[in-house]
Amino acid sequence: MGITIKINNEEYDFEIGETILEVARRNGIYIPTLCNLEGTKPTGACRICIVELGKMSAPVASCSTPAAPGMDIQTESPRIRKARKTIIELMMISGNHNCSAIGNSKANLTDFMQEVIEYDGSGSICTAYGECELQSLAYKYMVNNRTLERIPTNYPLENIDPLIGRDFSRCILCGRCVQACTEVSVINAISHGYRGNVAKIVARGDKPLPDSECVYCGECLQVCPVGALYEKRSKYDQRVWDVTREKSTCYYCGIGCRIVVSTKNNKIIKIDGSDEGEPNRGQLCFKGRFGYDFLYNDKRLTKPMIRSGGKLKEASWEEAYNIIIDKIREISGKYGSESIGCVVSPKYSNEDLFMLKKFIEKVSGKTNIGHSEPYSKFKIEYSQIGEYEKIVLIGTDIARDNPVAANYIKQANLKGSEIIEINRKKTDLSKYAEIKLKDLSEFKPDSKINYLVIYSPEYDISSLEGKSNISLNSINSENNTAGAYMVGIANENFEDMKKKKMVFSVSSIPSNEFNTEFLVVIDQFGVESFENADLILPPSVWVENEGTYVNSQHKIYRMKKIVEPPGDTKSLRAIFGELLNLSGSGIKKSTPKYIWDEMIRKDLNLSDDIAYSKLKKGPVQIVDGFFKKISLKSSGSKNDRFRTHKLLCNHCEGLSVIAEKRINPGE
């Protein structure tokens, strides 16, 4: 038996260094918290977690008081309940907490609501209603203030930013956003400012967010316990009872962050990081959090477009299929079937990519299909980054390319890991780097120290290979690059491919870069960058389809269909399944389960352990040896990397300005 403390008359073991709150939580004892943010240093700001140490002692904040042997703690004594009630009352009287106006007998509801409308421009009940931690505590402790006067708000609503709204009237100054900004994403854009009853969360000299160092990771939005920080696009539209929440995976880079997608009326209205654990542990970057409404862009195509009379005109799928089949016949008759090719951006599921590959193989007689992504692998869990004393970044601007990985690096740096940066250019992480080198040849690793190397896949790191103390890792720029390699689509020289006579372009390469006789573009958006296309097919993407994906750690995971695809859009697997059938292959079904179990797994000799139904439980690691069967060229052209990210973000409302600044074009 180790050292123990008594909580609510029961003895519990604890370890030195644990706080009272941690011991209680571990044992399922409820203590309310507001300012506490897991994974960061406790601040003890809100005092709601106070507990009784004994009648002779003042209550202590359990989040920041270490457990000590012999403590006798009461978590819900009458004195504590009364104190908590007062704390909540004090938080409630300052600000527009219009969920509770009736609870305050002194407030005149009409006057109060009038004030709220003047401040907020809307008389709606607070946007966090139903999810607000303060509100639920007010219910729990039966707050019905009868004595305290309302305190007016000092600072006006900050509505200038396109993505994040700041409502100072609903801020309780718990400081969770500051902790998220300084200890989770380590951007340090916001801080506590001023003092006493004029205290405020400030960004860079008390300026609006757009004028600060903010990079729009939105970590603060996610941790705000009340309605003070909200996503502007869905303000008053995210009532918890109207919203359906589903877990899914981010559409952007190879980390494959787990996300919670909130939908309402078949439309995504909000995305949060899912705190179920690896890889992202609740964190997200600006792309993952705000980059979803390209799905609802006006320019999104919902019908096939066919060139007739020099202009692209809407058509039916049947017409489009017929033209494709005719053209394939014509061109392979004229130039041979190998003059048909395909370029693809690995943003589609394994099933989509497999069907596409099958079709191209069928019509061109060869695997005339490629993407531009280099082969990468991230060998460790992202949370293990902090275990390395030395982190070496080679040629990568990771804070822009894979921001969540950069979060882990900066967190490790806060805890004492040293960052060595090898890069000719200045990057966002340069200011954290203890050692900055221009070239890899200057880097002399010590054979006694373990290094974690994260490199840009374009960089030649062969001089570091084969050393047991150096772990070499890189991250893909697209979400299913590893999956593309897995189903047999490798890195190809795009320049050769662009000159083929008939090209299927499933990427975001502008059509004027092609030199073809017949160009089929498969892309969500239209006509602007693909004006030379002869035919455009509108695909359904991401959460509009079910499917499996492989992330940079080579974990395979299954994604649900969350929203219905718009208009006449079709998934890639459906499009190419139908085209395959039209060109004479008997494809029985094109459901993801059938393609995965009966086609991909059979093709690649994958075991039953990763049967489609088993993937439902969670991601499965793919063994290393498997990828060796495929030739792995890694001569990626950097110009093409992150091109789709930019295109997608530029089609998101409010995000384009940030995307322009924050997505590395790879110059």
Add this chain to the structure above:
Amino acid sequence: MEEKQNEIATKEDIQLLDSIYKQNRDKDSIMIYLQKIQSEMGYVPQYAIEYLAGKTKTSESHMFGVITFYSQFSTKPVGKNIIKICNGTACHVGGSKVLGKKLKAMLHVDDENPTTEDRLFTVQPVACLGCCALAPAMMVNDKVYGTLTLEKMKDIIDFYKKEAENGDI
């Protein structure tokens, strides 16, 4: 992004910041730097915040938080003479509230803009000067004036005005 407040750092300003930084580097505390900057420059300008943030790897917003927490720092230029008017219990009972109002009216300043246009005075309310026996009291720079009346206050202000005219300060 690069929007600066109206003041722009001159070469001399940067030299001054450099020397302050070099002299106090061993102490490794942003408080020390800020105190030096406040006393040398009379306030902490935006460019000084940017300069220090870069040198000390502290974020600008954190620096701003520190500056606005302590009343010894100011982000706006302050006057040559700083008048601290005591709001402590004894002074409050002695009528400091009225005196403070009159003083502000006399100098045409308010809480938002506590500095006179000629930058001769800045009025700062303080919680207690620690000389309750002299209530109501105020402090001009390092000198305490006790048992204030309206007349006495006028005389004190006139004295400092005259001093400035004669170029004594």
